[in-house]
Amino acid sequence: MFGGALLGGFVVFMLAQHALVFPYHDDWGYATLTYTTEVGAGIGRHFTQFDLIRFLYSEYWNWSGRFFPFYLQINLFSWGIESVRVVQVFVLAVMVVSATAAARKGEPWHPVLLVPVVYLLALPEFVTTSGLYWFSASIAYVWGLALFGLATWRVARNGRLDWLATLLYALAALFHEQMAVAMPAFVLTYGVLQFLAQRSWEGAGLWLCRLCITIGAGALVIFAPGNFVRRAVSHYPHEGVVDTLLANVQVMNQLILHPEGRLALLAWLAAGIVYGALLFTRHAKTTFVAAGLSVGTLLLALPAWQGLTLFFPALLLLFGVVLMLGVWWHRVPVAIAAAFFAAVASLVLLLLAPVVASRALLTFYCLMLIPLTYAGALVFRFSPLLMVVVLMAFAVPAANKAGAVYEGYAQNAPTHQLNGAKLLAAGMEAEVGRVPDQLVLYRLPNDRFAETMPYQRELVETWMRRYYQVPEGVNIEWQAPLDLRQ
Numbered sequence: 001m002f003g004g005a006l007l008g009g010f011v012v013f014m015l016a017q018h019a020l021v022f023p024y025h026d027d028w029g030y031a032t033l034t035y036t037t038e039v040g041a042g043i044g045r046h047f048t049q050f051d052l053i054r055f056l057y058s059e060y061w062n063w064s065g066r067f068f069p070f071y072l073q074i075n076l077f078s079w080g081i082e083s084v085r086v087v088q089v090f091v092l093a094v095m096v097v098s099a100t101a102a103a104r105k106g107e108p109w110h111p112v113l114l115v116p117v118v119y120l121l122a123l124p125e126f127v128t129t130s131g132l133y134w135f136s137a138s139i140a141y142v143w144g145l146a147l148f149g150l151a152t153w154r155v156a157r158n159g160r161l162d163w164l165a166t167l168l169y170a171l172a173a174l175f176h177e178q179m180a181v182a183m184p185a186f187v188l189t190y191g192v193l194q195f196l197a198q199r200s201w202e203g204a205g206l207w208l209c210r211l212c213i214t215i216g217a218g219a220l221v222i223f224a225p226g227n228f229v230r231r232a233v234s235h236y237p238h239e240g241v242v243d244t245l246l247a248n249v250q251v252m253n254q255l256i257l258h259p260e261g262r263l264a265l266l267a268w269l270a271a272g273i274v275y276g277a278l279l280f281t282r283h284a285k286t287t288f289v290a291a292g293l294s295v296g297t298l299l300l301a302l303p304a305w306q307g308l309t310l311f312f313p314a315l316l317l318l319f320g321v322v323l324m325l326g327v328w329w330h331r332v333p334v335a336i337a338a339a340f341f342a343a344v345a346s347l348v349l350l351l352l353a354p355v356v357a358s359r360a361l362l363t364f365y366c367l368m369l370i371p372l373t374y375a376g377a378l379v380f381r382f383s384p385l386l387m388v389v390v391l392m393a394f395a396v397p398a399a400n401k402a403g404a405v406y407e408g409y410a411q412n413a414p415t416h417q418l419n420g421a422k423l424l425a426a427g428m429e430a431e432v433g434r435v436p437d438q439l440v441l442y443r444l445p446n447d448r449f450a451e452t453m454p455y456q457r458e459l460v461e462t463w464m465r466r467y468y469q470v471p472e473g474v475n476i477e478w479q480a481p482l483d484l485r486q
Contacts, residue, residue, distance in 0.1 A: 003100070003109035010117045011093050013402075018085040020409035021133045022416040023077075024451035028463030030070060030136060031077040035463070036063045044427075044469040045078055065224025066140050068174035073139045084135050091146045092120065095369060098149025102335060103374040106157035111384070114391050115376035116369050122398035123365055124261035124358075128405055131359030134451040141362045144175030145369075148183065148342075152370055156335045161190060166210040170217035177227070178346040178363045180218030185345030187211045190338035193327045197334055222349075235354060244352060251356040252347065253312045263397055264365060268315070270390065271375035275322045278331050278378055316344055323371070336374045343367035408449035415442050415481065427468040438475045445481040454478075 029035030033047055039055040047055075052074055056067045064070075076083045099116040101108035123132065131137045151168035155161055166187070173183035191207040256265060323340055326332030346363045350356050379387040419441045426439050444450055454461035455478040465472065 002111050003113040006111075006113055006117060007093060007096060007109075010096065011089060014089045014092055015085070017402075017406055017409065018089055018133075020406070020413045021085065021135070022413075022420070022450075023081065023464075023467070024134050024136075024453065025457075025460055026136050026463070027077070027134070028454075028460065028467045030074055032463060032466040033074070034466055035059075044466055047078075059226060061225045062229050063226040064230065065180075065221040065227055066174075066176060067224075068171075069140045069143060069176070072143070073135065077135075084139075088135070088138060088143070091143050094146040095142075095149050095366065096120070098146070098153040099369040099373040101153040102149065102156040102339075102370050103377040105333075106153065108153075110377075110380075112373060112377045112380050112387070114388075114395075115373045118391055118395050118398050119264070119267055119369060119372055120366075121402040122263040122267065122394060123362075124255075124258065124264060125401070125405060126255065126258065126260055126358040127362040127365060129408075129449055130357070130451060131362040133405075133409070133449075134359070137359050137362070137451075140176045141178070141359065142366060144172040144179045145363070145366050147172040148179075148186075148367070149370070152186075152335055152339055155190070156333060161187065161194075161207065161210060163210070166213055169214050173214055173217040174221055176363065177222055177349050178360070180221040181348055182342040182346040182363070182367060184211060184214040184218050186338045186342035187214045189341040190334055193324070193334045193337055197327050197330065231354075241352065244354075248351050248353060248356045249310075249313065252350065252361070253310075255356070255358055255361055256312050263394065263401065267372055267394065268319070268368065271372045272315075272319050272322065274375040274378050275319075275326060275332065279322065279325055279329065320344065333374070336371055339367065339370040343371070405449070408446050411446050412444045412449055415444050418442065418482075423464070423468040423470060426470045426474060430469060430471050430474070435471055436474055438477060439470065440477050440479055442479050443481050445483070 023031065026035050032044055033039045033051060033055040037055055037058045039047075039051055039058060043051070052071065055074075056071060059070065060067050073084070076087060096113060096116045097108045100110055100113040103112060103115075104110045131141055147168045151165040151172070154165045154168075169183045169187060173180045187207075188211055191204070191211065195201050195204065255261060320340065323332055323337040327334055327337045343364050346367055347361075350360050353360070376387060376391070379390065422439060422441060426436055429436060441455075443455055444453060447453065447456075452460055454464045454476075461476065464470075465474075465476075470476075
């Protein structure tokens with residue numbers, strides 16, 4: 001009962017939040033089939049499925065391998081922005097429920113559901129404003145995680161990887177390059193750790209077949225010809241692989257340790273302490289465990305003392321070692337450890353990226369849902385009261401953070417609505433031959449809570465015109481923000 005009520009409250013809040021999210025940046029370009037191509041030129045949103053397939057074919061060969069999420073996104077946008085909002089809230093709800101079920105071996109309505117809810121509210125603003133609440137990014141970076149969660153729920157409940165779970169992992173791999181690496185990494189580490197835990201390689205043949213399926217799905221995304229075309233025109237600020245790698249590690253450290261991300265970082269550290277305590281209290285070789293954790297903590301502290309460059313890698317390494325020991329000593333389920341290693345694998349491609357955008361960490365943050373939720377389940381098993389107390393300590397700042405983000409988007413919403421109404425009217429007038437000479441629109445009061453707007457980049461204005469079918473001859477004047485919330 002408590003879990004269901006909590007999920008209901010989360011869904012209501014997310015619906016209210018997403019009602020304040022509007023199209024930004026390349027949302028317009030994809031919705032009109034004119035991002036990187038001219039397939040949709042002149043037809044606005046009135047395209048056929050054949051037009052869409054032509055667009056995705058061109059995109060695959062000339063820009064990106066993310067054909068599957070773009071197919072979903074473009075169709076949903078054609079039904080209206082409300083469709084995208086509702087489906088995204090459904091995706092987030094599935095992520096919360098599946099993380100709880102995976103941590104509780106198939107029990108989705110447990111009070112532990114509070115853990116993923118609080119964690120999602122505590123996400124840094126630099127991944128919510130530039131990723132979660134920008135649909136072209138979130139559909140690619142986040143929506144596949146619902147399939148990952150459902151598959152891991154099934155694996156945790158059944159204690160094995162079956163064909164349905166493999167299919168879900170393969171579909172999840174189609175959403176984004178990071179997911180294309182993370183999903184095979186899950187299947188790989190799940191199989192290896194499972195064989196190590198059971199001290200037997202029985203069933204290795206089937207596991208290899210399933211691994212190949214997820215690798216194949218990921219390869220469709222990673223080795224799309226468009227990725228190589230895009231890479232050829234990308235600017236690398238650093239020369240050489242080593243320089244790029246070190247620079248990207250430093251950027252990831254800076255983002256992870258950014259004040260906006262410290263609440264999530266504290267959640268990871270708290271989960272690490274829970275896993276360490278689990279090994280210390282439930283294994284006979286407590287002296288060995290204590291010594292290992294002490295050395296690990298020292299190794300974690302040293303890079304922090306030397307300037308933080310290696311802090312994040314050291315934290316991941318220590319976390320991974322603790323989980324592997326937990327699997328070896330049958331204290332941590334294999335699926336939980338594999339979910340963590342999938343999260344780590346999602347960062348691999350970022351090391352060689354031209355730059356690390358803040359939204360690129362969104363997939364990693366969300367893949368950590370299951371390991372964190374399982375840590376909460378361990379605390380609940382020890383003391384429900386302790387779990388509630390700890391979560392309340394996190395819930396207050398998380399609620400403040402979520403409230404500030406909501407307020408920022410609410411501040412912009414009236415301007416979005418006014419501009420949208422004026423653009424829609426201009427497009428309808430143009431359709432019947434009454435083309436206006438000028439259209440006055442307004443800048444947002446707070447650009448922090450919006451991705452790139454049309455007045456910030458000329459190409460975005462072009463996509464927006466095509467979305468509303470406002471002719472190029474209509475002069476759009478962007479005026480100073482209005483106070484529309486009085």
